[in-house]
Amino acid sequence: MEMIQWKHLNRLSEVNSNQGIKFLHRAAAPGSHCPMHTALAALLRIEGVSSLVVGMAECGYYSRYVMNTPYGKQGELHYVYELDSNEVVFGCREGVKKAIKLMDKEGAKIIMMIITCIPALIGEDAKAIITELEEEITAKVLYVDAAHFKRNGYMSGYYQTLVQLADVLNDNSEKPEKTINLLGPSDSEELIMLKDIISKNHIAINEIDGNLSIEKLNKVTGGTINIVLTNKMLKYAKRIKEKFGIPFICLHDIYDVDEISAAYEKIFKALEIPSEIRYNKEFNAYKNEVISLIEQYKPAFENISYICASAELDVLPMSVYLSTLGIKPILLHIEEFDEDSIPWRDKLTARGMDPYVTYITDKSRNVDFDMEASMADKDILSFGYYKGLKSVSIISDKDINAMISLNGYQRTMLLLKLIIQCINQKQY
Known part of the structure; x- marks a missing residue:
């Protein structure tokens, strides 16, 4: 399906990294949370880990929307190091080292250093800072590269934080019990x-x-x-x-x-x-219902195309599955595209499906054209709100969140039921 309004976007087959994912509209307004926000949100929920945001005054200001106090419940420290004009040009290594030494002196045991855009742009070496401090402090220092210009959205802040914390865990792999x-x-x-x-x-x-x-x-x-x-x-x-x-x-x-x-x-x-x-019987009941739904609605599925406008869905694995039912993707919002995405890209394109891919920053202005006239009456549904599509064609964010909270047969069953609900309402 060709849509002239999406011609500035890449097809999935053309994308190898986040750099290939373009905004749906030319200006990213209002934009999205950056990885710093999500890294801090993760650390806020992890006892025993302190944080140090390294960046400009804007980063320090917005970081306090998450860390609204510099002190955690278990003695964690959540500090900010703001670069001055000299450090923006010549680097902030010495100042950051002093800040970490101070946190160590004040009792921080594990410190997650969060590097934001400007330190990343000037090439500040977080690994070198950590190495230089190893003999001078007792705290364990880790770091997350939260530079937003390297990412589409915010998800990487969460998983980078957890990956880094793996380096301070004890080895209990010889534990005998299952x-x-x-x-x-x-x-x-x-x-x-x-x-x-x-x-x-x-x-x-x-x-x-x-x-x-x-x-x-x-x-x-x-x-x-x-x-x-x-x-x-x-x-x-x-x-x-x-x-x-x-x-x-x-x-x-x-x-x-x-x-x-x-x-x-x-x-x-x-x-x-x-x-x-x-x-048990319940396991088999979920499985059998999925099989029954597919048998009943398979001909109707083959008439459907869809848009995904949801930031929460892990859309490529779902798209590969839907392709086996004949349900075709035409536009996908992709939050992060990295090495884990490539096998799913290859599976989907191998099935002859090559949708446009994008990053949607503002659902209230998805399109700058009359969607109602061009697409609203076609056999198209959307995962998440997409401006211009009728409500009977939209699977709501609330329903999507309910679905992604599930796993196994139960999740597939709900996915199919949500699609079938649109089919029955719109009579595709």
Whole structure:
């Protein structure tokens, strides 16, 4: 489907990095949160880790929207180092070193240095700063590159923070008892059933989501296996495998019932759960309903194209699955495109689907043309609000958030039901 209004955008096949993802409209207004914001939001929920934002006065000011106090509940320090005009030209290494020494003297045990745009632009070397301080302080210093110009949005601030924290965890990999780590939200009905099966086999469960601490993160290194339930935890799981040898299985990026079944089998085998107690009637009910929905609506699915305007969806894995049902993507908002995105890009384009890709900064002005006349009456639906499409064609952000809080058959079932709801309302 050719849309002249999107001609300035790249097709998915043309994209290899974030630099290939262009804004839907020429001016990025109002823009999005930067990685600094999300890194701080993550640290706010992790006990025992202090932070030092390194940047201009604007960065320091906006960082206080997240860290509204310089002192955490467990004695953490959340400070800002603002560059002066001289440091913008000649570098801020010496001043930052003094700031870190001060934080060390005041009792900080782990310090996450957050490098923002200007220090990154002038080439300030965070690794060198850390190396030079190793013999002078007792605190462990880590850093996150939160320069916004290197990213589309904000997600990298979260996963970079977790990846860096893996370097201060203790090695508990020789722990003899079986433990499963659930990385991400695990309170859906299907995950509760999974946890029940695991618990009945006397296997410990460590849930990593929400408020954390270094103590809780340390338990991850004693796990038998990590289960990735959100794309925000994928790079963390990879780093834990690299450092501590703990394997991981992904549930966050699969929708096909056979792939979900295979993933559950891998989990049960890794934990040595007997085959006769691996499933229950509810598990099979979810799976059978997905199969039934596909059989019933397959002809209708093949008439549908869609836009994804949601920042929360991990859109490429979902798009690959929908392509197997004949549902075609025409425009995708992509929050981050990196090395983990490339296999999904290749799978989707191999199926003959090559949508436009973009970064939407303001849903209230998605388009500067009459969407109602050009597209609103076509067989198009949208994941997330897209200006100009009728409400019957839009899967709301509220419904999307409900869907992405799920995993396994249950998530696929809700995804299909949301699409079917649009089909029935609009009568595609």
